[in-house]
Amino acid sequence: MEVKRRRILEGAMLCFERFGFRGTTIESVAKAARVSKSSIYDCFENKEALLMAIVEDVLDELLAESDRVCLPGQPLREDIDKTFDAVIALSGRHRLLVGIYREARQSGAHSVLEMRKALEEGIVRYIEELVRRHEASGETFRLEPKVIAFLVYRSYLQLIHDWEDLYEPLPPEQIKTALNAFAL
Numbered sequence: 001m002e003v004k005r006r007r008i009l010e011g012a013m014l015c016f017e018r019f020g021f022r023g024t025t026i027e028s029v030a031k032a033a034r035v036s037k038s039s040i041y042d043c044f045e046n047k048e049a050l051l052m053a054i055v056e057d058v059l060d061e062l063l064a065e066s067d068r069v070c071l072p073g074q075p076l077r078e079d080i081d082k083t084f085d086a087v088i089a090l091s092g093r094h095r096l097l098v099g100i101y102r103e104a105r106q107s108g109a110h111s112v113l114e115m116r117k118a119l120e121e122g123i124v125r126y127i128e129e130l131v132r133r134h135e136a137s138g139e140t141f142r143l144e145p146k147v148i149a150f151l152v153y154r155s156y157l158q159l160i161h162d163w164e165d166l167y168e169p170l171p172p173e174q175i176k177t178a179l180n181a182f183a184l
Helices: 002-023 026-033 037-043 047-069 076-089 091-107 110-136 145-166 172-180
Strands: none
Touching: 002 026, 002 037, 002 047, 002 091, 002 110, 026 037, 026 047, 047 076, 047 110, 076 110, 076 145, 076 172, 110 145, 145 172
């Protein structure tokens, strides 16, 4: 059952990336995953539950990779740099998250807004905890941990998504410098 569930999630990720949430159907997911529609419903209640499972998987993967590279004793600046490098390495997976962010903003669909909210809360909570660990080890910051977390997360989205709507993509080093501006 776990192998089938994984195939369904991979097929759904392809569909959501290609067609967006509103354009993806259970039928298109079944075709991409090479399973029957009933197999999908055996594992997931509906399209929203399928997307939520993907969001949770991608978030878990991003946070696990960040935990791996955020070593005790490093300043927050280095943790942000290494976390950003890890996100770039997983860029194929996190592009779906950017797509969810964009679709939620454009469509206002309740289910997509809920996914975006869950995703954002998880990431902001993680970054906030990272900042608090650094505070506990003696680093000081000009802003509260939650504010830093929110600004780092939202700035990241703006710099990789909205910026590219208007200008040439920024090099990773410039994005890291901008993200660290909130923690210095």
